[in-house]
Amino acid sequence: MARIEGIWIQNFKSLKHVVLGKLPDTIGEGCEPLTPMTVVIGKNGVGKSTLFDVFGFLADALKFGVEEACDLRGRGGFEKIRSQGQTDYILFSIAYREDENAPLLTYVIDIGVEDFGRPVVERELLFQTPNKDIFENSTVFLMLANGKGIVCKGGGKGLNGFSYRETVDIYVTGGDFEQLIDEKVLEAEKVTLADTRKLGLATLGALNEHPKIVAFRQFIESWYLSYFTPDAARTLPLSGVQQHLNSKGDNLANVVQFMEREHRDKFQSILNRIAEKIPGIDTIDTEKTSDGRLLLRFNDKGFIDPFYAPQMSDGTLKVFAYLLLLEDPDPAPFICIEEPENGLYHKLLETLAAEFRSHATGRKGGSQLFITTHQPYFVDALEPEEVWILEKGSDGFATIRRASDDALVKSMVAEGLPLGGLWYSDYLDAS
Structure with a gap:
């Protein structure tokens, strides 16, 4: 069954820059993937509900488009959900595997606004990270900037001769897609979306000739x-x-x-x-x-x-x-x-x-669970690797770390002390 290994959130409410788990390249470098059950703890007002809403927002954006998603569930529109004082786009990146033996795929979406304030998808990318044991080069299945870009057909040989870093650089800078198609891309075609408020994942994920895009769309649609x-x-x-x-x-x-x-x-x-x-x-x-x-x-x-x-x-x-x-x-x-x-x-x-x-x-490979809680009795049953501590930084924005990153906490749990009790006694506080 599919598993999320890491997620990166930027400029979404109090989550100005938050990374959980393992993502490719320098984001989340050296981190372990998310466990089958991931539990986020923290005091009131640190952003647990916001973190929960990240998944709701992505599901709504896929189903209804980013403009409607910004308004649903009392979110209040783009300017209300963009981190206070920020002018850059909202970014979400999810790294996942279709099953435990599959290569890592990463989906990235940037959401900004047009001149008159309408939320739009600025950039969207779905790519497969190189694995030296299986693949020699990056494979990009979807690359869009402002509704225009390329999509690879079939299983996709993708971008032939592109390193992962070059692939992302082209995406971030809004590179020359004509050149990509002429010189580097195998089995790809140019696409232009009619509505930049809609995700390319939603449109192209309905076509059987793009199985990787279809699979990721179905993965998000099946979230509970x-x-x-x-x-x-x-x-x-x-x-x-x-x-x-x-x-x-x-x-x-x-x-x-x-x-x-x-x-x-x-x-x-x-x-x-x-x-x-x-x-x-x-x-x-x-x-x-x-x-x-x-x-x-x-x-x-x-x-x-x-x-x-x-x-x-x-x-x-x-x-x-x-x-x-x-x-x-x-x-x-x-x-x-x-x-x-x-x-x-x-x-x-x-x-x-x-x-x-x-x-x-x-x-049998059950569901991956993502849970937020502020109840120590629930945390008592957990291992440090399963628990992430969400706190409010000095700038008012959220910070997050895994309980297992603290050697003292790991040692005390190994000696039989319950993790929830340690949290209740303030051993998990950053101070």
Whole structure:
């Protein structure tokens, strides 16, 4: 399953310059790739929600275009999301592999504004980093500047004879694409997009002749970003099956109906496993209504009659939704959850963290998880390599570092001290 190894963010709200994980060249040089489960911790107001919104913004930009993405979810437009006092473009760069044996691919997008203030995609690049054991040269699959550029056909032999550094230099400086096509490019064609507010990834990623672009577009489209609210999960939607839980969780009953129909033999065993992990719940089963809907019944220990989903506590519904998400037979490759601890009993958090890790590191290659939290009990179940500490710098912008970069912290965790306890005791503070 696809994995993000690194991400670079520039000029997005409080994230003026933030790098997590491993990226090619000097950005993130010497860093280890992101782990299957990555958890960002920090105090209130340091930018955890902003970091979560990076993935939401990219998904919105792919689906709706950058102008609409700047306005969605209360973002307030380009000038509100560009880091205060900055005049340069907003940049995102994601390095990922389609699977663990695939070469590293990197996607870069710069977002600026036209003279009259309309957000546009200034530059866009998708390239494959050279690997001495497999490839001799860089392979560029997409290179656009202000909607004009080149796209390589098929698997793409790409830019023949270009080093990685030369490739990026041409991209950054808005190089001569005519010369590239005439002298350096094999199996490539010139393209001009009709609307610079739309991503080339969205347009060209719909064409089968560009499989690498298609694959990366599908990767972003399949991200699961949790905006789960228990009240939404209590609703009883119309009858009908839906394969995956949506971001708000208001189709929980439809997903249950899908699982019961398509995975009948093992669905009850899934419910039983989930019930074992929710305190106070003896069993979970279903009841079919006369109009074809499937209701969830929670059998609480000590009570004869079952309780239905609309009667259950926020915490029970939340844990059930998370665990059902992990049991998805075809899970999203990337799951992003903000503060899963809200509404949960603190002793349940270590169990939930262990379930997340077990899924992310499973032999079948589960989803990569990206989680933000400010709950030490959740962090107690984590390893230093999995935890990133987000703080506010002296200039007001965010800084980030991995807990494992601190030798003392690694040593104390190795001796049995819980990481969340160290955080609570201020051992993880930069000072």
